[in-house]
Amino acid sequence: xxxxxxxxxxxxxVIPEPGNADNYxxxxxxxxxxxxxxxxxxxxxxxxxxxxxxxxxxxxxKRGEFDYDHCxxxxxxxxxxxxxxxxxxxxxxEEGK
Amino acid sequence: xxxxxxxxxxxxxxxxxTGGHRLCSGCGAPIIVRQVLLAAEVPVxxxxxxxxxxxxxxxxxxxxxxxxxxxxxxxxxAATISGVEAxxxxxxxxxxxxxxxxxxxxxxxxxxxxxxxQSLSGAMERGHDIVYICYDNGAYMNTGIQRSSATPxxxxxxxxxxxxxxxxxxxxxxxLTKIMAxxxxxxxxxxxxxxWRDLMTKVRKALDVDGPAFINVLASCNRGWRTPTNTxxxxxxxxxxxxxxxxxxxxxxxxxxxxxxxxxxxxxxFLKTQGRFKHLFSPGNEHILEKIQELVxxxxxxxxxxxxxxxxxx
Numbered sequence: 001x002x003x004x005x006x007x008x009x010x011x012x013x014v015i016p017e018p019g020n021a022d023n024y025x026x027x028x029x030x031x032x033x034x035x036x037x038x039x040x041x042x043x044x045x046x047x048x049x050x051x052x053x054x055x056x057x058x059x060x061x062k063r064g065e066f067d068y069d070h071c072x073x074x075x076x077x078x079x080x081x082x083x084x085x086x087x088x089x090x091x092x093x094e095e096g097k
Numbered sequence: 098x099x100x101x102x103x104x105x106x107x108x109x110x111x112x113x114x115t116g117g118h119r120l121c122s123g124c125g126a127p128i129i130v131r132q133v134l135l136a137a138e139v140p141v142x143x144x145x146x147x148x149x150x151x152x153x154x155x156x157x158x159x160x161x162x163x164x165x166x167x168x169x170x171x172x173x174x175a176a177t178i179s180g181v182e183a184x185x186x187x188x189x190x191x192x193x194x195x196x197x198x199x200x201x202x203x204x205x206x207x208x209x210x211x212x213x214x215q216s217l218s219g220a221m222e223r224g225h226d227i228v229y230i231c232y233d234n235g236a237y238m239n240t241g242i243q244r245s246s247a248t249p250x251x252x253x254x255x256x257x258x259x260x261x262x263x264x265x266x267x268x269x270x271x272x273l274t275k276i277m278a279x280x281x282x283x284x285x286x287x288x289x290x291x292x293w294r295d296l297m298t299k300v301r302k303a304l305d306v307d308g309p310a311f312i313n314v315l316a317s318c319n320r321g322w323r324t325p326t327n328t329x330x331x332x333x334x335x336x337x338x339x340x341x342x343x344x345x346x347x348x349x350x351x352x353x354x355x356x357x358x359x360x361x362x363x364x365x366x367f368l369k370t371q372g373r374f375k376h377l378f379s380p381g382n383e384h385i386l387e388k389i390q391e392l393v394x395x396x397x398x399x400x401x402x403x404x405x406x407x408x409x410x411x
Binding site: 001003004013015017018019020021022023024025026029030043044045046048049050051052053054055058060061067069070071072073074075076078079080092 | 104105106107108109112113114115116117118119120121122123124125126127128131132154155156157158159160161162163164290291293325326327328329330331
């Protein structure tokens with residue numbers, strides 16, 4: 001994002017564009033990356049409701065890939081994932097490996 | 098018609114808090130905000146007290162909020178939202194606005210239990226049609242884990258450090274949910290983000306009420322609680338299973354406990370996973386563990402007794 005000069009800034013530090021933090025990527029914070037294993041997924045969407053960073057994409061009520069631009073790798077999704085027959089649908093993998 | 102409280106249906110709604118905010122990995126606060134905004138069925142305007150949530154979601158020139166949002170200071174989120182609500186009522190009276198809009202204030206425990214307490218109490222007493230949501234992580238985490246009046250007994254913080262002289266915080270936390278219930282407002286509740294359906298049901302009830310409502314939500318903070326980033330939900334579940342943080346509500350002054358664990362777990366189950374209580378497990382500090390258990394038992398039994406009074410009335 002190009003920084004504005006003082007003449008262009010809104011009065012009172014108003015940010016006129018709602019939700020523009022979406023353009024700010026926090027993916028580089030990650031030390032561990034969640035990996036989705038679709039075969040073990042029962043579509044409970046616990047990962048989606050418990051994600052602090054809105055980084056689980058869902059379309060038409062079904063989950064899709066992780067939004068790695070925003071995922072900070074906390075691992076809540078993997079911890080809360082019930083999986084299928086004891087096999088987790090989300091596992092954490094160390095970044096860079 | 099309102100969206101059914103099923104994740105599949107809720108996931109079709111727009112997320113009103115985006116990613117890209119700068120809250121810590123595994124923070125409890127944004128999970129709460131997402132659930133609150135997903136539960137709301139009418140447009141909402143929010144005010145925010147100073148705190149982690151406010152700072153990290155609105156680092157200029159970015160905002161993670163997709164709703165009108167205002168921050169003015171630490172001590173006055175409730176007063177700020179009162180003013181917004183009063184203006185809305187005035188505009189409505191003059192016929193300049195006809196949409197139904199609801200007003201929510203968010204604050205941490207520092208901005209709610211301590212610094213914003215008088216403005217909160219005032220707003221509740223004046224009867225504004227607002228919902229105040231406190232995310233209580235039990236200390237001033239934003240400035241580096243200083244004790245607040247929400248910090249539990251025995252917790253190690255930078256201003257109640259555990260050492261050879263004192264074993265962490267010397268005072269039990271204050272029961273703000275009960276204090277808010279004592280204001281005699283139409284709706285008061287306590288919940289956690291782990292119990293998402295309970296939280297969302299309570300948010301809807303609070304928004305439906307014509308008048309002030311208060312919801313106290315336990316939020317874990319892995320920096321301050323000294324827990325791994327992935328146990329945020331697990332820890333708040335344990336708080337409920339040990340009756341440290343019972344799920345209950347007051348509707349028009351009438352208490353209802355929303356969840357009673359089949360087997361109440363001992364409080365050490367909640368304490369032992371958190372580094373802030375680590376010193377309590379050293380020899381010589383057993384009496385503090387006992388004291389914490391006593392406090393939890395006393396609160397839980399008092400709640401059960403109070404609820405039974407209403408069931409006798411029928």
